[in-house]
Amino acid sequence: MSHHTTPLIDFYRGEATDHQGRYIDAIWALSPFWLEHTHDYIQWLFPIPEVGRFNGFAPPLTVIERDAFKDDSALRERQRTSLDVMLSFLGLARDGFTITAQPGLNMREHIWLKAGGHNHxxxxRMIRSLAHCHQQALALALxxxxxxxxxxxxxxxxxxxxYWLSAHQ
Incomplete structure (x- = not known):
């Protein structure tokens, strides 16, 4: 196993915090309300190579992190935990590589089912990050x-x- 270390890898391993002082396990435990109304955590849970105009606070995914995810199954497993947290928030559930709607999925509570919005x-980002972090099968399932x-x-x-159809490139 490689022992690369960057702020993103250390955060993912639970050894360091994000730019707001939050550990990954604390983010995983937060409420759906918090996940909906806070906008600076998804960039840490699902890093991508591009840095957005408004998310300069989050590190981009570089070759170093991509190699770490490739080499370290524990990192990939932790990203699957991040995925499960977000799937639950979206009213979805995962069984292996199968992602389905939870019984209570509805447009009132799960606003991603509407035309647009930041959850889209x-x-x-989730699809793209999974693909870049050597979880292509999960990216395609999502x-x-x-x-x-x-x-x-x-x-x-x-x-x-x-956008979703082109995100796994």
């Missing part, structure tokens, strides 16, 4: 689930569906 960007469920049970815009 979060979902794109992509398939949100496209299917967003079309069947929601009124997700075509634009969002196209």
């Amino acid at each position: 960007l979060r979902i794109s 992509q398939e689930a949100v496209v299917r469920i967003g079309s069947e049970q929601g009124i997700v815009s075509d634009a969002s569906i196209q």
Whole structure:
């Protein structure tokens, strides 16, 4: 196992905090309300190579982190925990590589089923991050689930569906 260390890897291993002093386990335990209304944690849970205009506080995913995720199954497992936290927030559930709607999924409580919004960007980031962190099968499972469920049970815009379909590149 490689022992690369960067702020992102240390955060993911639970050995360091994000820019707000939060440990990953604390973020995993937060309420759906907090997850909805706080906008600076998803960049740490699901890093991507690009740095957004508004998220300069979060480290981008570099070759160093990608190699660490490739070499360290424990890091990939911890990212699967992050995925499960966000799936639960979105009204979804995972069994291995199968992602399905929870019985209570509805547009009132799970606003990602509506046409647009910041949760659509979060979902794109999650797909892209999983693919970049050597979890391609999970990236494709998430992509398939949100496209299917967003079309069947929601009124997700075509634009969002196209983003999700291209996110795993």
